[in-house]
Amino acid sequence: MENQEIQKIVESWSDKLEFSEEGSEFLNVTVPAEELHEICLKLKDTPELKFDYLFCLTGIDWGAELGVIYHLESTEYRHNIVVKVKTADREDPKLDSVNDIWRTAEFHEMEVFDFFGIRFNNHPNLKRLFLTPDWEGYPLRKDYVDEENMVIK
Amino acid sequence: MEQLTNNKIKTEEYFINMGPQHPAAHGVLRLLLTIDGEIIKNVDPDLGYIHRSIEKMCERDSYQQIVHLTDRMDYLSSHINNGAVCLAVEKALQLEVTDRVKVIRTIFDELTRIASHLLWWGVMGMDLGALTTYFYAFRDREMINDIFEETCGARLTMNYYIPGGLMFDLHPNFVNRVKKFLVDIKEHLPEYDRLLTGNVIFQKRTKGIGMLSKEDAISYGVTGPVARGSGVHCDVRKTHPYHAYDRVNFEEALLPEGDTFSRYKVRIKEMWESISIVEQLIDNIPEGDIKVPTKAVIKLPKGEFYQRVETARGELGVYINSTGTKNPYRLKFRSPGFSNLSVLNHISKGGKIGDLVAIMASFDFVIPDIDR
Numbered sequence: 001m002e003n004q005e006i007q008k009i010v011e012s013w014s015d016k017l018e019f020s021e022e023g024s025e026f027l028n029v030t031v032p033a034e035e036l037h038e039i040c041l042k043l044k045d046t047p048e049l050k051f052d053y054l055f056c057l058t059g060i061d062w063g064a065e066l067g068v069i070y071h072l073e074s075t076e077y078r079h080n081i082v083v084k085v086k087t088a089d090r091e092d093p094k095l096d097s098v099n100d101i102w103r104t105a106e107f108h109e110m111e112v113f114d115f116f117g118i119r120f121n122n123h124p125n126l127k128r129l130f131l132t133p134d135w136e137g138y139p140l141r142k143d144y145v146d147e148e149n150m151v152i153k
Numbered sequence: 154m155e156q157l158t159n160n161k162i163k164t165e166e167y168f169i170n171m172g173p174q175h176p177a178a179h180g181v182l183r184l185l186l187t188i189d190g191e192i193i194k195n196v197d198p199d200l201g202y203i204h205r206s207i208e209k210m211c212e213r214d215s216y217q218q219i220v221h222l223t224d225r226m227d228y229l230s231s232h233i234n235n236g237a238v239c240l241a242v243e244k245a246l247q248l249e250v251t252d253r254v255k256v257i258r259t260i261f262d263e264l265t266r267i268a269s270h271l272l273w274w275g276v277m278g279m280d281l282g283a284l285t286t287y288f289y290a291f292r293d294r295e296m297i298n299d300i301f302e303e304t305c306g307a308r309l310t311m312n313y314y315i316p317g318g319l320m321f322d323l324h325p326n327f328v329n330r331v332k333k334f335l336v337d338i339k340e341h342l343p344e345y346d347r348l349l350t351g352n353v354i355f356q357k358r359t360k361g362i363g364m365l366s367k368e369d370a371i372s373y374g375v376t377g378p379v380a381r382g383s384g385v386h387c388d389v390r391k392t393h394p395y396h397a398y399d400r401v402n403f404e405e406a407l408l409p410e411g412d413t414f415s416r417y418k419v420r421i422k423e424m425w426e427s428i429s430i431v432e433q434l435i436d437n438i439p440e441g442d443i444k445v446p447t448k449a450v451i452k453l454p455k456g457e458f459y460q461r462v463e464t465a466r467g468e469l470g471v472y473i474n475s476t477g478t479k480n481p482y483r484l485k486f487r488s489p490g491f492s493n494l495s496v497l498n499h500i501s502k503g504g505k506i507g508d509l510v511a512i513m514a515s516f517d518f519v520i521p522d523i524d525r
Binding site: 022139 | 197199200201204206208209244369371372373374375385386387392454455456457458459461468470472474483485487491492494495496499524
């Protein structure tokens with residue numbers, strides 16, 4: 001399905017979505033945090049879309065906001081969409097987990113929690129996956145400083 | 154004695170650490186097993202023993218430097234990993250490499266795949282108690298390493314691809330040596346089949362073990378030979394062709410069974426397909442430049458770029474978020490091993506510890522690829 005047709009379907013679900021194709025090969029949609037789970041569920045379950053394969057889940061620090069980027073593909077139709085979600089709370093960021101929709105998200109969300117400190121609601125096993133449990137701070141955030149272990153050029 | 158025959162021995166669950174120094178993990182993978190007797194109740198991976206935070210380092214490095222970090226991830230697919238970053242940068246710069254580069258990259262990628270699968274084959278046999286396979290596999294893998302060494306000077310961390318082309322031209326011996334290798338490997342692979350594939354013990358330990366359904370494979374983001382062993386059409390070389398894969402004929406190895414043995418057969422079939430791809434190209438390497446000049450300091454335009462390639466383990470994705478400077482703002486490697494690992498708990502529950510070793514062997518984990 002072409003990007004415009006996908007956009008048409010997704011647009012009708014909510015009026016708080018922002019679409020963009022600028023500077024990206026995929027159709028990007030920014031979703032408000034409170035609607036994330038619902039939109040994702042629809043993306044997977046709508047028969048014309050069937051985004052059943054979450055091939056990349058990226059945590060990102062945009063400076064003022066923290067966010068997660070979901071790259072989705074349909075294994076049947078081979079079309080793609082990128083879902084973005086942001087949270088402005090840097091102290092205790094919380095987003096809904098999508099691990100019940102795509103099981104692979106369970107591990108990827110643990111990784112995002114480990115490096116960006118975003119907590120995922122309804123995650124079955126949110127723990128430090130790579131770093132030790134007593135590690136302080138979240139290393140992939142832009143404001144993380146570790147004078148001992150980091151080489152800054 | 155009566156208790157034993159009635160099978161009423163009182164058991165209780167307990168924890169056991171498998172790794173981080175376990176010979177069957179081939180690296181520093183630590184699995185926290187909850188077991189009851191020998192039955193696995195839960196597998197909880199604990200990672201980070203070889204985590205180097207490559208993604209954070211990338212935010213500091215130039216794009217040429219990033220290529221060098223990638224073969225420290227999945228060191229058995231180093232050419233293919235290099236290619237992923239090079240392709241992403243070329244896509245962002247809208248740089249079209251020459252035909253010669255495309256064909257040479259395809260040949261190198263496929264030789265890498267054969268080398269990686271050979272090592273996996275040897276190790277899989279070894280994990281299941283057939284040590285002989287290890288020596289045979291290394292004999293053939295050695296030939297590929299020698300071919301690589303002659304052209305790019307390295308045997309493991311190649312750094313042969315650069316954004317825009319290749320570091321050096323082919324060594325004059327390259328074509329002849331590859332042809333000789335193809336003759337040898339075509340003779341050896343049927344021997345390997347006779348040695349291991351038909352072995353009764355091997356089949357009993359792999360058939361029907363670690364069943365993975367097609368739906369689960371997609372939902373868990375499993376890719377590569379593991380997913381194709383469950384019948385998922387996911388070969389990036391077919392679904393999103395890159396390099397010169399759109400001009401060669403090959404078949405995607407697909408088997409529907411979804412057990413450990415079918416993952417084994419997929420990889421064997423893939424070796425034959427890779428041989429066929431190299432055969433189609435080795436006599437037809439076009440003349441031309443080996444690199445398209447790029448600026449000494451590469452700056453990508455503002456935007457987001459995604460490139461995926463098929464490594465020997467599955468789909469490797471590179472996501473670059475650029476703000477227009479000489480470093481990426483955020484770079485994410487979607488590594489095949491990490492996603493494949495997430496399904497391990499699901500499919501090994503209820504099995505025995507010995508089965509877990511067989512399942513892990515069929516997944517072909519490379520731990521630095523999982524940890525990054």
